[in-house]
Each structure stands twice: as C-alpha cells, then as structure tokens.
Amino acid sequence: MPNLTITEMNNLKEELKKKGYKLTPQRRAIVDTIIENEGKHLTVEEIYDEVKKDCPEIGLATVYRTILLLEELQIVYKLDLNDGCSRYEMVHKDEIHRHHHLICTKCGSVIEVEGDLLENLEVKIEKQYNFKIKDHSVKFFGICQNCGE
Incomplete structure (x- = not known):
C-alpha cells in the first residue's frame, strides 16, 4: 500500500x-x-x-x-x-476545481479530463449573474474509443 x-x-x-x-x-x-x-x-x-x-x-x-x-x-x-x-x-490541493469526467454509455468506463476547461465560462457566468462560483462538476456522456461508434 x-x-x-x-x-x-x-x-x-x-x-x-x-x-x-x-x-x-x-x-x-x-x-x-x-x-x-x-x-x-x-x-x-x-x-x-x-x-x-x-x-x-x-x-x-x-x-x-x-x-x-x-x-x-x-x-x-x-x-x-x-x-x-x-x-x-x-481532493487534490493543487486543483482549484474538480476535474471533469468522460463517461462511456456503452461500457461504463470513466476517463478523467486533466485541466480546468471552464475558467473563461466561469468568469462570464460570475459577471453576468453576480454569482461567486466555488466549484463545479462536469460529466460528458458518449462512446469511448474502445467501444467505437
């Protein structure tokens, strides 16, 4: 261990x-x-x-x-x-937000997406809605390359 x-x-x-x-x-x-x-x-x-x-x-x-x-x-x-x-x-102390996940709807495998892809979107949402975002969780559903389609 x-x-x-x-x-x-x-x-x-x-x-x-x-x-x-x-x-x-x-x-x-x-x-x-x-x-x-x-x-x-x-x-x-x-x-x-x-x-x-x-x-x-x-x-x-x-x-x-x-x-x-x-x-x-x-x-x-x-x-x-x-x-x-x-x-x-x-929880990783160096991550500002949780990482994103890709979920295969065919086999159920989960792939972690490295990096925060939503920083610019967060800034826009915070300004537009006067809302301070602390965290987010994003899941994308689709078919992995092993299952193909």
Missing part, C-alpha cells in the same frame, strides 16, 4: 484533530486505499473490500463513517457518475 508523504499525513492529522478526531490505523488504511486506487472511483463497498484485505477486523459501518468524515473534512469528495452509486476520490 502507498504511504502518504509526511507532509500529507501531518495535514490529514491536523484536519482530523481540528474536528476532534484521530488518524486511527483504520482511517489511514481507508485513505491509503483511496490513494492506491486513484482514478478508479471506488464505492464505499469497494473501498471496504480492499481495506479488509489488510485490516480483516474492520467493519463496513466503520468505512461508511470514515468516508462521511473524510468528505466533511473535504479530504475526499463524492462523485455521481449516473450509475446509481456514490463513488469517492481524493
């Missing part, structure tokens, strides 16, 4: 401490699992299955509670890829 850098681990400990929580071995295993599976957009049940390999004593309820806590602390965020499941991925 990957290890968080000392800085990342200290930041995580600090965030948890601010809210009155500790970085328990179970919480660390959950975070490590999400990092190890970066880009796979795992559900809570899939995270549980992975964590259980190294922490067989962990319960599904612990994983659910930890994911909710990590989401509240903005360490992970929930994705809705229109498949009826909530999926999770790490």
Whole structure:
C-alpha cells in the first residue's frame, strides 16, 4: 500500500484533530486505499473490500463513517457518475476545481479530463449573474474509443 508523504499525513492529522478526531490505523488504511486506487472511483463497498484485505477486523459501518468524515473534512469528495452509486476520490490541493469526467454509455468506463476547461465560462457566468462560483462538476456522456461508434 502507498504511504502518504509526511507532509500529507501531518495535514490529514491536523484536519482530523481540528474536528476532534484521530488518524486511527483504520482511517489511514481507508485513505491509503483511496490513494492506491486513484482514478478508479471506488464505492464505499469497494473501498471496504480492499481495506479488509489488510485490516480483516474492520467493519463496513466503520468505512461508511470514515468516508462521511473524510468528505466533511473535504479530504475526499463524492462523485455521481449516473450509475446509481456514490463513488469517492481524493481532493487534490493543487486543483482549484474538480476535474471533469468522460463517461462511456456503452461500457461504463470513466476517463478523467486533466485541466480546468471552464475558467473563461466561469468568469462570464460570475459577471453576468453576480454569482461567486466555488466549484463545479462536469460529466460528458458518449462512446469511448474502445467501444467505437
């Protein structure tokens, strides 16, 4: 399993401490699992299955509670890829906004789009509607190159 850098681990400990929580071995295993599976957009049940390999004593309820806590602390965020499941991925401090996703309607694969393609549009919307945008989530649906069409 990957290890968080000392800085990342200290930041995580600090965030948890601010809210009155500790970085328990179970919480660390959950975070490590999400990092190890970066880009796979795992559900809570899939995270549980992975964590259980190294922490067989962990319960599904612990994983659910930890994911909710990590989401509240903005360490992970929930994705809705229109498949009826909530999926999770790490929040990257260097990202101003969440990245965009391309979702194949044939095979269900998900491709992450690098970079924020909507900066100019955001500026226009903010000016036109006098609205300060904090974040956005964009999903494009279509057919991937493997499925062709």
